[in-house]
Amino acid sequence: MSARYYWVGLLLLWSSWQVARAADVTLTVSNEDDRQRQEVVAIDLQAVCQRLGIAVGEPFVVRNAFGQEVGYQKTYDGQLLLDVAVQPHGQAVYRVTKGVPQPPKCYVQGAMYPIRKDDIAWENDRGAYRVYGPALQRTGEKSFGTDVWVKNTPELVVAHRYRMDYEGNVQEDSLYKIGKKSEARQIDLRTSFHLDQGNGMDAYSVGPTLGCGAPALMVDGRLVFPYCYERYQILDNGPLRFTVALDYAPNADGIKEHRIITLDKGMHLNRMTVWYDGILQPVALASGVVLHGDAGVVVEKDRVLYADPTDNPQKHNSQIFVAALFPNGLSQTLVHQQDGHRHALGILNDYRGQRYTYYFGSAWSRYDVPTLAQWQNCVDNEQHQLRNPLSIQIQ
Numbered sequence: 375m376s377a378r379y380y381w382v383g384l385l386l387l388w389s390s391w392q393v394a395r396a397a398d399v400t401l402t403v404s405n406e407d408d409r410q411r412q413e414v415v416a417i418d419l420q421a422v423c424q425r426l427g428i429a430v431g432e433p434f435v436v437r438n439a440f441g442q443e444v445g446y447q448k449t450y451d452g453q454l455l456l457d458v459a460v461q462p463h464g465q466a467v468y469r470v471t472k473g474v475p476q477p478p479k480c481y482v483q484g485a486m487y488p489i490r491k492d493d494i495a496w497e498n499d500r501g502a503y504r505v506y507g508p509a510l511q512r513t514g515e516k517s518f519g520t521d522v523w524v525k526n527t528p529e530l531v532v533a534h535r536y537r538m539d540y541e542g543n544v545q546e547d548s549l550y551k552i553g554k555k556s557e558a559r560q561i562d563l564r565t566s567f568h569l570d571q572g573n574g575m576d577a578y579s580v581g582p583t584l585g586c587g588a589p590a591l592m593v594d595g596r597l598v599f600p601y602c603y604e605r606y607q608i609l610d611n612g613p614l615r616f617t618v619a620l621d622y623a624p625n626a627d628g629i630k631e632h633r634i635i636t637l638d639k640g641m642h643l644n645r646m647t648v649w650y651d652g653i654l655q656p657v658a659l660a661s662g663v664v665l666h667g668d669a670g671v672v673v674e675k676d677r678v679l680y681a682d683p684t685d686n687p688q689k690h691n692s693q694i695f696v697a698a699l700f701p702n703g704l705s706q707t708l709v710h711q712q713d714g715h716r717h718a719l720g721i722l723n724d725y726r727g728q729r730y731t732y733y734f735g736s737a738w739s740r741y742d743v744p745t746l747a748q749w750q751n752c753v754d755n756e757q758h759q760l761r762n763p764l765s766i767q768i769q
Contacts, residue, residue, distance in 0.1 A: 397426065397427060397471070397472060398469055398470065398471050399422055399425045399426050399469070399470040399471075399769065400467060400468070400469055400768075400769040401417060401436075401467070401468040401469075401470060401766060401767070401768060401769075402465055402466075402467050402468075402769065403415060403456075403458050403460055403466045403467075403468070403764050403766050404464075404465050404764065404765045404766075404767070405460035405461065405463065405464055405466075405764055406463065406765070407462055407463070407758075407762065408462050408463070409462055409755075409758075410460070410461060410462060411458075411459070411460045411759070411764060412458070412459045412460075412640060413458065413638075413640060413641075413759055414456065414457050414458075414614050414640065414641075415456055415458050415763075415764055415766060416453040416454070416455055417455075417456065417768070418452070418453070418454070418768070419448055419449075419452050419453055419454040420452060421768055422434075422454055422470060422768060425768060426470060426472060427472075428472060430448075430452070432472075433473065433474045433475060434471060434473060435470070435471050435473040435474070435475045436456065436468050436469070436470050437468065437469050437471070438466075438468055439467050439468075443475060444456065444457070444468070445475075445478025445613055446475070446478070447478075447610070447612070447613055447614040447615055449609075449610050449615060450609040450610055451609075455614045456468065456614075457481075457614055457639055457640070458764070460764060480530065480612040480613040481498055481528065481530075481612065481613055481614060481640075482496070482497070482498040482499075482611075482613060482614055482615055482616045482637060482638065482639050483496065483497060483530050483532075483533075483611060483616060484496025484497070484532075484608060484611060484616045484618060485533065485608070485611075486606065486608075487533075487536050488509075489536055489537070489540045490536055490539070490540065491506070491507065491509035491510040491513070492506075492507035492508060492509040492510070493505070493506060493507065493536075494507065494603070494608075494618060494620075495523070495532050495536070496532070496616045496618065496635075496637060497523070497525065497530060497531070497532045497616075497637075498637050498638065498640070498641065499528035499529075499639055499640060500525075500528075500640065500641065500642050500737065500741075500742070501522065501523070501524060501525055501735070501736050501737065502522070502523035502524075502525055502532050502574075503520055503521060503522060503586070503637070503736075504520070504521045504523065505521070505588075505602070505603060505620065506521075506602040507602050507606070508602055508603075508604060511601055516582040517580050517581060517582070517602070518580070518581075518582055518583060518584065518585070518588065518590075518599040518600060518601060518602075519580045519583050519585025519586065519587075519588040519599075519664065520580070520584070520585040520586045520588045520734065521585055522576075522578040522585070522586050522696065523535070523575070523576045523578070524576075524694055524736070524737075524738035524740075524741070525573055525574035525738070526573060526574050526740050526741040527573045529573070535567040535571075535576075538565050538571070539566055539567045542562060542564065542565025543565075545558075545561045546561050546562055549561065568685075570690075574738065574740075574741075577684040577685050577686065577690050577694065578682060578685065578694055578696075578736075579664070579666060580664070581715075582599065582713075583715050583717065584599070584660075584661065584663070584664055584717055585663075585664055586663055586664075586698075586734055586735070587644065587661055587662070587696075587698050587733075587735070588661065589631070589633070589646065589648045589661045590659075590660050591629070591650070591657050591658065591659060591660070591725075592659070592721065593657060593658075596712055597660060597710070597712055600622050600625075600631050601622070601623070602622075603620040603621065604621050604622055604623040606618055606619065606620050606621070607619045610636070613639075614638060614639045615636060615638050615639070616636065617634065617635070617636045618634070618635050619633070619634050620633040620634075624652065627652070628652045629650050629651070629652040629653055630650065630652055631649075631650050632648065632649050632650070632651070633646060633647065633648050634646075634647045641735070641756060642697075642735040642736065642737050642743070642756060643697070643699060643734065643735035643753070643756050644733060644734055644735055645731060645733055646661070646731065646732055646733065646734060647729055647731045648729070648731075649727060649728060649730065650727040651727065652727075653726055656723075656725060656726050657725055658721050658722065658724075658725060659721070659722045659725040659730060660710075660717075660719045660720065660722075661700075661719065661732060662678050662698045662707075662710075662718045662719035662720055663678060663680050663696045663697065663717065663718050664715060664716070665709070665717060665718055666683060667682075669681065669683075670683075671709065672746075673707050673709060674707065675704070675707060676699065676700050676701060676704055676707070676720070677697060677698065677699040677707070677720070677753065677757070678697065678698050678707055678718035678720060679695070679696070679697040679718075679746070679749060679750060679753060680697070680718055681693045681694075681695055681746045681749070682694040682695070682696055692738065692740045693738075693739040693746075694737075694738055694739075695736060695737040695739070695743055695746060695749035696735070696736045697733075697734065697736070697749070697753050698718075698720055698732060698734045699732060699733040699756075699757055700720040700722075700732045700733075701733070701757065701760055701761065702730065702731055702732065703722070704721070704722055705721050705722055705723040705724075706720075706721050706723075707719065707721070708721070720732070733756075733760070735756075737749055737752060
C-alpha cells in the first residue's frame, strides 16, 4: 500500500471515530464539598437526548469511568436519574451512548396492595412506608397518617411481606374455625408483618395521628386531620425513584388536599409536596411526627426528630427513628397535644394553599442507624445534600 493510500485510510478512520465520538455525551458530576457524596442526581433528560441526537423516548446506555454499564431512570417530569459517588472536591464522569441498556437492578418500588384493603406502600434500600385508602376508610378504622415499615436489608421486601401475611391469615382463619387455636397462633408468629421475620416489620403506631410526616391544616390551634386518600397515581416506580400523587376528598369546608411524595435510593427522607384547593382565608399548615413517649424528642428551628419505642417496647427492644425536616421556611416548631395524642410539629402560619415542600423519613436501630445521635447526623447529612446539590455538566 502506498503512503498516500495509507494516510487517506487513517484520515477516514479518524473521521469515522470523530463522528462516533461526537454522538457520545459526557456527564461530569462535580463535588465541591469536603465530604464524600453518594446520592441520586437529576439531569435534564431532554438536554442529554438532544446532544445524543435521539428522541426522549429512545433508549441509551450510560457507562462509568471503567466502561461498566450503570442503571438509570427516566422520570415522569423529564429527568434522567443516576446514582453517583463522588470524592471530596472530585468529579465522576459518565459516558452516554446510543443503544439498548441491560435491565437495571431495582432499589425503589411501590404499589397499591388490594390484598390488604387498598394500602399504597413503597420502599427503598433504607426503609418502607404506607398510606391508607378508601377501603380502609369504609371500615371506620381511624388511620390518618403515614406508616413506617422498618427493614434491615437493601432488598425489596414489601410485596413479600404482604403476600406472606395474607396467606398466613387465610391459614389462621381455617385453623380457628376447626378449633386449632395453638396451631393458628404459630402460623401468625411465622407470617405476621407486625413481627420481624428476618428483614424488619411494621411496629409503628399510627391511628388517628399524623404518623410520620403527614400534613394537616390547623384551625384555632387544632389539627384538622385528613382521612384516607381518594385517588392515587404512581408517577415513577424505580429503579431509583418512586413518586406517587395522592388526592383527598374535600373536607367539611370544601377544601381539597393534594400530595406528591417522592423517595430516592439511598435516602432516609421522602420529599412531600402538598397544596390545597378552596382555602378562602389564611390558615396554618402543620406536619411532624406522633410522639408515643417523652424521651428521645428533639425539636429544632427547622426540624423535629424522635426515637419512637415501637408499638411494644418491652418485646421489640429496638427504636424507630423518625423526623420531619422543613428547609423551605417555617413559622415555629413545638410539641402539640390534642385529644390524648402528642406530636412534634413544624407549623407554617398564614398559609394560603400554595405548594409547600418538606421532608419526612425514618431509620431503624437494628439496621444502619443504631442511635438517636447517629440519626441526627444522618438527617444533618441529607439536609446538607438538599441544600448543596452536586453540579452537573453535559458535554
